[in-house]
Every structure is written in structure tokens, then in C-alpha cells.
Amino acid sequence: DAGITQSPRHKVTETGTPVTLRCHQTENHRYMYWYRQDPGHGLRLIHYSYGVKDTDKGEVSDGYSVSRSKTEDFLLTLESATSSQTSVYFCAISVEQGAKEQYFGPGTRLTVT
Amino acid sequence: KNEVEQSPQNLTAQEGEFITINCSYSVGISALHWLQQHPGGGIVSLFMLSSGKKKHGRLIATINIQEKHSSLHITASHPRDSAVYICAVLEGGGADGLTFGKGTHLIIQP
Numbered sequence: 554d555a556g557i558t559q560s561p562r563h564k565v566t567e568t569g570t571p572v573t574l575r576c577h578q579t580e581n582h583r584y585m586y587w588y589r590q591d592p593g594h595g596l597r598l599i600h601y602s603y604g605v606k607d608t609d610k611g612e613v614s615d616g617y618s619v620s621r622s623k624t625e626d627f628l629l630t631l632e633s634a635t636s637s638q639t640s641v642y643f644c645a646i647s648v649e650q651g652a653k654e655q656y657f658g659p660g661t662r663l664t665v666t
Numbered sequence: 667k668n669e670v671e672q673s674p675q676n677l678t679a680q681e682g683e684f685i686t687i688n689c690s691y692s693v694g695i696s697a698l699h700w701l702q703q704h705p706g707g708g709i710v711s712l713f714m715l716s717s718g719k720k721k722h723g724r725l726i727a728t729i730n731i732q733e734k735h736s737s738l739h740i741t742a743s744h745p746r747d748s749a750v751y752i753c754a755v756l757e758g759g760g761a762d763g764l765t766f767g768k769g770t771h772l773i774i775q776p
Contacts, residue, residue, distance in 0.1 A: 586763045595752065598763035611763055612667075643709060645763075655699070655764065657709040 556580055557658040559644050565664045572631040574661050576644030578624075584647040585627040586655065587611075587619065589640040596643065602627055634665045668693040672753050672767035680775055685740040687770045689753030692734065699764060700727050700738050701752040709752070712738070743774045 556579030566572050576585060587599040598611030600619040608619050616638060618630045631638055644658040669692040679685055689698070700712040713720050713727040715736065720727050724743075729736040740747055750771050754764035 588763070588766075593768065595768040596754070596764075596766040598765075601763050641707065653697075654711045654714050656711065657701075660707050660709075 557644060557646055557656060559642075559658040559661045561661060562659065563662045565666060566634050567666055568635060569633050572634050572663065572665075574629040574642055574644075574663070576627045576629070576658055578627075578646050580646060580648075580656070581624060582646040582648045582656075583624075584649065585621065586645040586647070587617075587627065587629045588643045588645065589613065590643060590660075591640050599629065599642075631663075634663075636665050639663060639665045668695070668755055668757055668765045670753055670755055670765055670767040672751075672770050674770060675768070676771045676773075678773045678775065679743055681744060683743050683774075685743050685747070685772065685774075687738045687751050687753075687772070689736045689738070689767055690734055691753075691755050691765075693757060694731075694734070695755040695757055697756045698729055698736050699754040699756070700736075701754060703750040703752060703769070705749070712751075740772075745774045745776050748773050 558577045560575045586601045588596045590596045597613045599613055599617050600611055602608045602621040620628045642661045645655040647653050647655045671690050673688045697714055697716045699714050701709050702712050703709045715729040724741045726739040750769040752769045753767040
């Protein structure tokens with residue numbers, strides 16, 4: 554299994570509070586991704602990173618920001634959590650862009666009340 | 667934006683049956699992934715295809731680039747194959763992640 558961990562694995566928070574999710578990899582892969590998974594929508598890309606300090610927006614980036622100060626860590630921040638951000642969040646990594654496998658972390662279940 | 671459609675959405679079959687899950691997409695791609703998500707939630711990559719056919723154990727994946735269609739087959743299905751199977755596509759050479767289908771929920775009954 555690829556060395557990807559996510560923390561926390563579960564979190565309940567209140568509307569309006571900031572939340573940061575962490576993805577940590579030990580594979581030294583260049584590309585990292587944050588997805589959210591919701592019933593009826595499947596997985597959708599929030600943000601991705603193609604190197605340290607290099608990030609870009611995905612399909613559903615509104616309300617989220619990311620940072621990558623080290624190769625191994627990719628942080629997803631909800632500046633002011635809303636109930637619509639209740640979801641399961643998956644991090645994924647890839648050794649390079651293009652037609653290469655992505656390896657997924659175990660997921661973080663976030664509930665915003 | 668690529669539209670990825672999977673069929674069927676739900677499938678219940680008996681142990682031993684041959685299973686086929688289909689995936690179609692609307693825009694040309696550089697690669698297609700089949701993923702498996704077990705009830706515990708973890709996602710595992712099964713195959714990555716850009717052409718032709720791949721086989722791993724009882725799983726076979728095929729892709730027809732001209733028809734924008736892929737199939738995942740499971741031979742001699744087993745209850746441990748029960749999971750959600752997800753098709754995902756990668757467009758061009760960009761780093762911007764995968765576009766996913768909504769998944770096929772497969773249940774294999776003993």
C-alpha cells in the first residue's frame with residue numbers, strides 16, 4: 554500500500570469554524586489531490602498540487618484553500634465551514650501527471666453541524 | 667467537461683456469475699481508471715488503461731477509445747467482490763485530477 558495518511562479521520566465541527574485537513578505521504582510523489590465524495594455526485598476534485606507551493610483549483614474549489622509547503626504534506630482548509638461541506642474527503646497522490654495511477658488515502662469524514 | 671456515465675448503478679448477482687460493469691465518457695481521454703471502494707470506504711486502484719485490455723486475476727478491463735467506452739468484467743464472482751466500482755477518466759496530459767463516474771454498487775450473494 555502507498556504510504557498515505559489523512560488526519561483527522563473523523564471530525565464534527567460547527568458552522569462558521571475553520572477546519573484544516575492534513576494529507577501526509579511517504580512516497581515522495583510530486584502530485585497530490587483533494588477530492589470530496591458525496592452521495593449522488595461521486596468523487597469531485599477540489600484542489601490539486603503539482604509541486605511544493607504549486608497548487609491549482611479543481612471543479613469544486615469554492616470555500617476551500619490549500620497549501621503545500623513540503624513535498625509530503627498537502628493541507629486542505631475550510632476557512633468558515635458550512636453544512637454543504639459535510640462530506641468524505643479523500644487525498645490522492647500520483648508520481649507524475651498524465652496516465653499514471655493515483656493512490657488514495659483512507660478518507661476523512663467531516664460533519665458540519 | 668467530461669461526462670462519465672456508469673451502468674448499471676446497482677447490481678445484485680449470485681456467487682459464480684460473470685459480471686460486467688460499463689463506463690462511457692463524452693470527451694477523448696488519455697487514460698481510464700477502474701477503482702474499487704469497499705464498505706469500509708477505502709479506495710483501491712484496480713486498473714489504468716489507455717488502450718486494449720488488461721487482466722488481473724478474475725478481473726478484466728477493456729477499453730474502446732473510438733467508441734469512448736470501457737467495461738470491467740469479473741469472472742467467477744465471489745461475495746468478497748461486493749463493493750462500489752468506480753470509473754474515472756484523465757483528459758489530456760494535465761495534472762488536474764480525474765473525472766469520476768458515480769459508481770456501480772455490486773452485491774454478490776452466496
